[in-house]
Amino acid sequence: MTLLDQVLGDLDAESAQLDGWVAPLDDAGWRTITTPEGWTVTHQIAHLHWTDLASLMAITDEAAFAAGLEEAAKNPTGYVDEAAEELALTPPTELLAAWREGRTRLHAALRSVPDGEKIPWFGPPMSPVSMATARLMETWAHSHDVAEALGIEVPRTARAKHVAHIGVRARGFAHMMRGEPIPEGDVRVELTGPDGDLWTWGPEDAAERVTGDGYDFALLVTRRRHHEDVDVQAIGENAQHWLTIAQAFAGLPGNDPKRLADR
Incomplete structure (x- = not known):
């Protein structure tokens, strides 16, 4: 089994879990508010479906995707949300069927990308494995929004390691998005996964460190939890600020x- 097969298998599992939560909902259930900004369950699925379609376009029609990038540049703060709003007008049964079909097509397209070829994206171009991991991260994060709104306890699985991996790799990017210089020096990250496995990144002799619960770290880097509400600790000024x-x-x-106490 290739690494891509492994990631797509985990993405399938995350998608199927969310699918199982939303499929039985009636119309009122689909209108359940899931975020402070007012996104409903419908918006969450619409957003995931739209991003799957955008990913598929990036693989199969680069010219069309490039045109989409130009439109996004004109409206960087609203482009994605407006797309979700538009797709959220689709009746839930149709939207669910479309999401299922779209993610199946995307998985097939990712497997068709030639070795070594990169896929254009809104950020840096990505390999098929990186794109599949990004889709898993988004599905994982939005699943939490839906589950919490519906009162569902989310199983803590080792699939969160994919999410943590992206969060570690994006440390410099997080600073860039805040208009901050990227700090010099490495950070050693040591996290304990739900199965007791140790997840590690960075050199062992790094002066600054992040340690703690891997699942909580995934919640932190998807910005689903305030840093004071997770079992994650940092040693060093840069590491502390990163959290x-x-x-x-x-x-x-x-x-x-927001902190849980303030919600």
């Missing part, structure tokens, strides 16, 4: 998460 701005997704960071 306050960490993000695992492209684009602007959006509003900072």
Whole structure:
């Protein structure tokens, strides 16, 4: 099994889990508010579906995707949200069927990309593995929004390691999105996964370190939890600051998460 197959398998599992939560909902359930900004369950699925379609376009029609990049540059803070608003007008049963079909097509397209070829994106071009990991990260994050709104306890699985990986890799990007210089020096990251496995990144002799719960770190870098509400610790000024701005997704960071006590 290739690394791409492994990541797509985990993405399938995340998508199927969310699918199982939303499929039984009636119309009122689909209108459940999931975020402080007012996104409903419908908006969440619409957003995931739109991003799948954008990813598919980046692989199969680069000219059309380039045109989309130009439109996004004209409206960097609203382009994605407006796309979700438009798709959210689709009746839930149709939207769910379209999301299922779209993610199946995307997985097939990712497997068709020649070895060594990069896929254009809103950020830097990505390999098929990186794009699949990014889709898993987004599905994982938006699944939490839906589950919390519906009162569902999300199973803590090792699939969160993919999310943590992107969060670690995006440390410099998080600073850039805040208009901050990227600090010099490495940060050693040591996290414990839900199965007890140790997840590590960075040189062992790095002066600054981040340690703690891997699943909580994934919640932190997807900006689903305030840094004071997770079991993640930092040693060193740069590492401590990173925990306050960490993000695992492209684009602007959006509003900072509120502490659980203030919600």
